[in-house]
Amino acid sequence: MNGLVLTMFIFVVVIGIALLIFISLTRRSGRPLDPEKYRSRWLAITQGSNATPESWQFAIMNADKLLDSALKERGVSGATMGERLKNAGPHIRNIDNVWRAHKLRNRIAHDDGVTVTKRQANEALKIFKQALIDLGAL
Secondary structure, eight states: OOOOOOOOHHHHHHHHHHHHHHHHHHHHOOOOOHHHHHHHHHHHHHHTSSSSSSHHHHHHHHHHHHHHHHHHHTOOSSSSHHHHHHHHHTTTTTTTHHHHHOOOOOOOOHHHOOOOOHHHHHHHHHHHHHHHHHHOOO
């Protein structure tokens, strides 16, 4: 009888651990993203980014916002975009590039007189796009 009780106890503990792991993994990945919603928003961002340096800056700001929305929707924890990026490593292949693009966005948002070249804008948009692909948004 003691052997049966011990076996049942071990079984319950193993099932409990498996359930906790399952909950942890599903919470971390969040719900699946709607690629069509993100594609249409991405298209609107990139279509408006060809004319002027101001439009390039606006596109970078909006691409950063779109990535932040995807991170939130995927369940990446953090109160700010910076905190979410710190926790996004498992979801995004080249997080260092994303940090670089996000820092450019911060310079645009917070520093007066920042000028962005077409090359910088294209590179930042390419980085944001890849991060969105990595998250399953595009």
